[in-house]
Amino acid sequence: MKNELGIRKLIEFVWQTGDLHGELFSSDNTALQGAIIHRHLQKKWDKSYSAEFSLQTSVQVGEQTYTLNGRADGVHQTNGSYDRVIEIKTSALNFDDLSLAKQNLYWAQLKMYAAILIKDTKLKQIKLELIYVQTSNEQITHKYAILTKKEADKFFNKTIAVFTEWASLKQRMFVQRNHSISKLHFPFKDYRPRQHELAAAVYKTIAIQKRLFVEAPTGTGKTISTLFPAIMALGQNKTTRIFYLTAKESTRQVAEQSLMLLQQEGLKLHSITLTAKEKITFAEEKEIEDSKNPYFVGYYDRLKPALKDILQNETLISTDIIKKYAQKHMIDPFEFSLDVSLFCDVVIGDYNYLFDPLVYLQRFFQDSAQDYCFLVDEAHNLVARSRSMYTAEISSAPLKNILIKLKHSTPAKTTKKIQTYLERFQQAFTKSKAELSATKALTKLSAKCPTTFLKYAQRFILKVQTWLKQNSEHPLFQSLLDYYLAVHTFIKISSFYNKTFRTKLTLVEKNVVIKIFCLNPSSLLNLSLAKGKSAILFSATLSPITYYQDVLGGQDEVLAYTLSSPFKAKKLGLFVTPKLNVSYRFRAQNESRIIAALTAMVHARSGNYLVFLPSYAFLKQIYTAFSQINPDIKTIYQDLNMTPEAKAAFLATFKRQPLAKVTGFAVLGGSFAEGIDLKGDALSGVAIISVGLPAFNEETEELKEFFEQTYASGFEYAYQLPGFNNVLQAAGRVIRGMNDTGVLLLLDQRFNTKRYTRLFPAHWQHYQQSYSLDQLKKQLAFFWKYVNSNY
Incomplete structure (x- = not known):
């Protein structure tokens, strides 16, 4: 079994300290924008630089060998000898506005790259260069430091010492889990009619790393018939993690009950049910700014003790259990649940956590495909849900209302700039309205991506984000923030635009509404499912199966299976x-x-x-x-x-x-x-x-x-x-x-x-x-x- 870990993830786990920050103004930029900036800077380098420099080392933890790998953004050579390691970071913030914890994390990543390079080349010291790009104004900041071999070795050893403690815990959990699975039996005396067939089909699909579409009528016992064989495959290392994905809370509860049943049969694994942020967040958090939220402030300083506490005392981790430990350790329950999930064998949650481009679990699915197994329950619901995930619309009405209020707002100096930005964005709607006027219709459908409108929207986002950061006390802050988020969503969804998308312009009471929607997101669902190695999409009503294969990411080599009803x-x-x-x-x-x-x-x-x-x-x-x-x-x-x-x-x-x-x-x-x-x-x-x-x-x-x-x-x-x-x-x-x-x-x-x-x-x-x-x-x-x- 491979034990691989990215250096960046290792550093973030070991060295992250300080406060939790809300997603809205995170100092991390989007991966796409960051990649563009990286490439732009790297193209300017001469032959003495090596971009995307691969680094790898191995460490031993007990009987397991772990391979740590990563890519430094750049390494510089002088006369054939490495003398500088470079890391590029991007954000809309000014460098001096970054928290000390964030800056330390950047330097820790650089130090780890340098430590591995020193270890491989026997250098006595090396220079560290942090290049920071402020995306809102393209200002570039260079920061430098020197790392000696002694300092590098000390940093590397301390990092690995912390990692070893947690890797050892995971190994103990792994051994206990697999031992319990080896002795596990089906939790009922007899299989229902057709139930054994379904379980066998699921197990084989996971073993050969394929996708299976299953119609299993009511009474088949779909939940236990998919979870049990998946867990057996987990115990034989044919998959590394199971994601049980559903459309409704009631089906998530059935999955929890099935795991509880297996636990009574001797199963010992860690599972977690993820809950939507608005449902799990403590009531007292909802009206507090992030910087004053006691569950956010110092979150990472208290995270590791909380993780150790819950993992050593709980196995089937429900929403109530997450809240209990989050309250005990004074940390945000939603973010805590995501951090706990990294240590769990089974993750139960909504479709969104895999398929939604806005909220999918980046900590699991941002990198290359892993040996994950996806169990997609009531898969017929995914057809409409996936279309809604790739739909976004923006109206000129809120923009118009904000502008009216801004004109009567004080002080004028604070609002003048933002008013200018909004008026420029309003021009984009004016142009769209002209398109409708030309056709003398209230609605216009097109297969073309609204590229001109998007250029205005992207400029709007950059300008408004800066204003929002500086004017959180302004009476129009919330209205503008809501609109900013709507525009941001529109831009994000538009990035997936292909031949299956359509653009709809509508005139509603003199206001223009621009909507983009996906007719068939099958290819996008396929990309999501490709984040794992096997997937079982099942429902009591999945016929004709060819239709669901066409609309739910089915490819040429997918398997299909239809069971008859067990009832007379x-x-x-x-x-x-x-x-x-x-x-x-x-x-x-x-x-x-x-x-x-x-x-x-x-x-x-x-x-x-x-x-x-x-x-x-x-x-x-x-x-x-x-x-x-x-x-x-x-x-x-x-x-x-x-x-x-x-x-x-x-x-x-x-x-x-x-x-x-x-x-x-x-x-x-x-x-x-x-x-x-x-x-x-x-x-x-x-x-x-x-x-x-x-x-x-x-x-x-x-x-x-x-x-x-x-x-x-x-x-x-x-x-x-x-x-x-x-x-x-x-x-x-x-x-x-x-x-x-x-x-x-x-x-x-x-x-x-x-x-x-x-x-x-x-x-x-x-x-x-x-x-x-x-x-x-x-x-x-x-x-x-x-x-x-x-x-």
Whole structure:
């Protein structure tokens, strides 16, 4: 097993001290801008300089050998002898405004490069040169120092001594982990039907370092069936770390529960669940400046004791545990969770931590691919989520409002410069507005990147950042900061612009909105997945798999696997209405027929039911009509802006004993259409009204055109398949356990067409057609009379 460590990461861990600084005005510049500056300076060097000079050394820790490697930005020679090591750093700050801790960290990195060079060449001393570039005004600062061999050896040995302490801790954790895995057994007496097949497929995929797309229907036990083989592969060193990535908090909790189950079987590894910053940050931190935040000030001075404390006393590290130790050691819980994750074998978190270009975990994924394994749960959700990750828009409205307020702001001297910067940026919107005026339209779609607008935006960022740093007490600081962040996001997303992106100009109440969005981020997802060596993307609804391969980073050599349902198909009564038209134009005139079908369902057997509809407006319409016709039946509905507490109360209604006998109305594709588990009598049936097509608009039509040109499947990829996935997810609420029975009504004549029946999963092939209300009533009565006696 390779033990490699970058010199920069080593130095940052060993020598970083002082305060934690917020990301907004970090003294580190973006990697791209820094690389450009590096190349620009290096091109000016003559032949006596060697740019990107590779340095490497090995150290022994116990029985393990660690290779430390890195690249000095430059090394200078005189008469064939090395005499200077150079490091280039960039930031928007003036060098003198950098914290002493940051400057010391720069010098520590230089010293380590120099120490390795001295060790290799037997030099007696060497010169250190720190070149610092202030990006906001291109000012260059040169700082020099001399490092003797004695000083270099002392620094190197002290660095390695600290590293050895932590490497030894990791080795002990590693040995304990692998020993426990070698004795680990599947946590249940028997595998469920098809479960062993899935686990074997996952293990083989990790072993051969491939990607696997898996459709594993409800009841397969997807979480344990993917985590268990991944952990077995971890114990055999076929992967170095597992990332369990989800779209929702509820599925993250299932992953935590599965690990707890394995822990009870003897597993000893470290896992952590990462939580969004706004959810884990202490309440008292939110209104305090970074420089006054007691959890930020001195963060790195207290970090190592906190790390040692939590790693020696905890294994399955939840949000509450992170908060407990963060409070104990007075350090920021969010940043602490990220630092702890570096020592964990399993990292559970949102899709964002790998796929989102704005918030992905740079400490894991910034460098070259590692032996990571990605388990992507409920992967069907990644389609829409990934598009939103590569979407950004900026409006002229906030800019206009800020300018109006600035003109009446005091003192004028403070605001004059920033007002000039904003007015220049406003010119970019004026030019975009002229583009719209030329077409005499309110909207314009284009495949061209808005390069002219971006030039204005980049200048805006550079100028405004400096002003923000100097005027944190100004009454317009927060408004301008919010706008600065929006522009910054727009620039970042635009850097990925390719043939799958579109630009949309819109005129909204005399304000210009510029939006860039990605139609198919598959190639970008592929790059993210390539940060590891293996990936398993799985869901209960991932068909047709070819579609998901096309939109989720599937390449030519990916593997695909579809499991059949472990449940007896005829435990589900499935009824399709071939004569009921619920398309938008016919909904009003067929409302009474919809209500009659729903009434037949709930009266056929007393119990709890869910009705899913394609929009909130249609939901309220059907809910109101149904309640009037059935005043004796308890009804509840999903509101547009439900709080987490209201959602919990909605679900709790179905779980009450004795049964509440409630009919709930919810939105197709919403929070109650997937990820909820209502077993047994908690749910007797589901009705789905419409095939759930996405809303018709310019962007979806552009998506349709793109997929038609790319895959000759425009309507299917843009409308039908996303909608039908929502149908499958909602339908999956009915049968949740081996002993469950229930009914599913598909109330839309389009379900009876070949376009849709060919998409029906294998366990739906027994569906019945209900041509009339009387026929439906008889079919429901027959199902409930015989289902339990026959199965």
